[in-house]
Structures are given as C-alpha cells and as structure tokens.
Ligand code: GTP
C-alpha cells in the first residue's frame with residue numbers, strides 16, 4: 001500500500017527495532033501485543049526470527065517500526081548480529097520471575113553497546129509482571145486500544161496502569177529496584193511489562209519513539225537512498241521473509257496509541 005520502493009520518500013520515518021533476550025521471556029508476546037493487541041498463552045518458540053511492522057504516531061510524525069523478533073534459544077545466538085547491526089532501537093527482554101534472564105539481558109546489552117550502532121536506543125523490559133501482581137486477575141491495566149481511535153494524540157501515560165498493587169514476592173526473582181538501578185547505570189530505558197495484560201507495552205515503544213533521533217535517521221536514509229539506489233531492495237527482501245502484519249491492519253494507523 002503506502003510502501004514505496006525504499007519507504008523513505010513519504011513522511012513516515014522507518015525505525016528498525018530488534019528484540020533480544022533469553023528464550024521464553026516473552027519477546028514474541030510483547031510484539032504480538034504491540035502490533036495486534038493479542039496474547040497467546042501457548043506461544044511457540046521463534047525459529048530464526050520473525051519480522052513485523054507497526055506504525056506509531058508521535059506528535060506530527062508517523063514512525064514505522066520495522067521489528068525483528070529474534071529467537072532466544074542459544075543455537076540462534078550467532079544470527080543476532082544480522083538483526084541488530086543496523087537497528088536504531090532494541091528492546092532487551094527478561095522475565096521478572098527468572099533471575100538468570102536478567103543476566104542474559106545484561107550480556108545482550110553489553111553486546112549491543114560493543115557492536116551495534118553507537119546511537120542505538122535500548123530499552124530493558126522486565127516482562128511477565130502479571131505473575132507477581134496479586135490483583136492482576138481483576139485489574140485491567142492500560143493496553144493498546146486497537147479499536148479505539150480517540151487516543152491517537154495521547155502519549156501513553158505510565159500512570160494509567162493502576163492495577164498493580166501488592167506483589168506475591170515468592171514468584172518475583174528480580175526486584176524492580178535492582179533492574180531499574182542497572183538500567184539507569186547502563187543508560188537504558190526501563191519498563192516492567194506484561195504481554196498478557198498489556199501493561200507497559202505501548203509505553204516501551206512510545207518512549208523509544210521519543211528518544212529516537214528522527215532527524216538524524218531521515219538525513220541518513222535520504223543520504224543512503226541518494227547514494228545507493230539499491231538500498232530499498234534490502235528492505236524489500238527482508239519483508240518477504242516474515243509475516244507483515246501491517247498488511248492486515250493497514251487501516252489502523254493509530255493502533256500504536258503513541
Ligand atoms: P523465544 O521465541 O523462544 O525466544 O521465546 P519468546 O521470548 O519469544 O517467548 P514467547 O513470547 O514465545 O513466550 C513464552 C511463553 O511465555 C508463552 O507461553 C507465553 O504465553 C508466555 N508469556 C509471554 N509473555 C507473558 C506475560 O507477560 N505474562 C505471562 N503470564 N506469560 C507470558
């Protein structure tokens with residue numbers, strides 16, 4: 001539909017984003033919640049990587065996230081550089097009920113800081129927070145309102161999530177404060193999220209969008225396509241490898257709620 005050969009001629013800005021993290025922390029579920037406001041309780045492990053897109057309105061700009069959801073299983077680790085190499089943003093996911101997954105997240109952050117684009121915006125997401133919230137069963141925290149369109153100028157407000165109250169500490173293995181302190185120290189955005197309830201999901205992508213140096217990307221994209229007419233063909237070829245959910249929801253430009 002709107003996609004031009006390189007996608008850079010229209011006013012939307014393409015932002016390549018990669019998800020990294022240990023297997024089964026919920027990377028695919030976070031993306032599924034973001035792009036189609038769904039949750040699958042028995043989501044199968046990702047093989048290789050999956051490609052999805054979602055638009056995100058930010059003030060007068062439209063960001064078009066091109067999302068690479070990588071596989072967390074160790075046997076796929078060596079593929080990761082292919083996906084983060086030119087990424088402008090990364091979401092590194094861990095599971096708040098599994099301490100080892102934070103250690104894995106830290107090693108991904110180190111790898112990104114050493115080898116990815118130096119300006120990459122990195123967000124750390126502590127997922128499955130619903131499992132440590134006793135009120136999660138009855139509460140309905142903020143989630144991406146796929147069918148509502150009145151929120152299109154409303155930047156997601158973290159304060160909207162009022163469902164969280166006491167936590168059954170038995171399940172939590174990563175204290176929020178510990179992860180927050182690490183994130184601050186490492187210069188990362190930080191969120192606790194639940195792909196199941198939607199808590200914190202829109203916020204991640206909204207805050208990343210605010211931090212992305214859009215002008216810089218636009219200038220670089222224009223420079224590249226002027227210099228190299230073939231740059232668009234790479235994006236086209238990647239599109240063929242995965243599921244492009246944007247095709248299914250081309251009319252819901254505001255689904256991102258940003
Ligand atoms: P790989 O593709 O193998 O790297 O895993 P992944 O990180 O993509 O995890 P995935 O999204 O496949 O989720 C793994 C399991 O955790 C699935 O059974 C999901 O339903 C479940 N899950 C994901 N996110 C949440 C969450 O926020 N809360 C709860 N309770 N379960 C979740």
Ligand code: MG
Pocket residue numbers: 027028029044045046069070071072
């Ligand atoms: Mg997955």
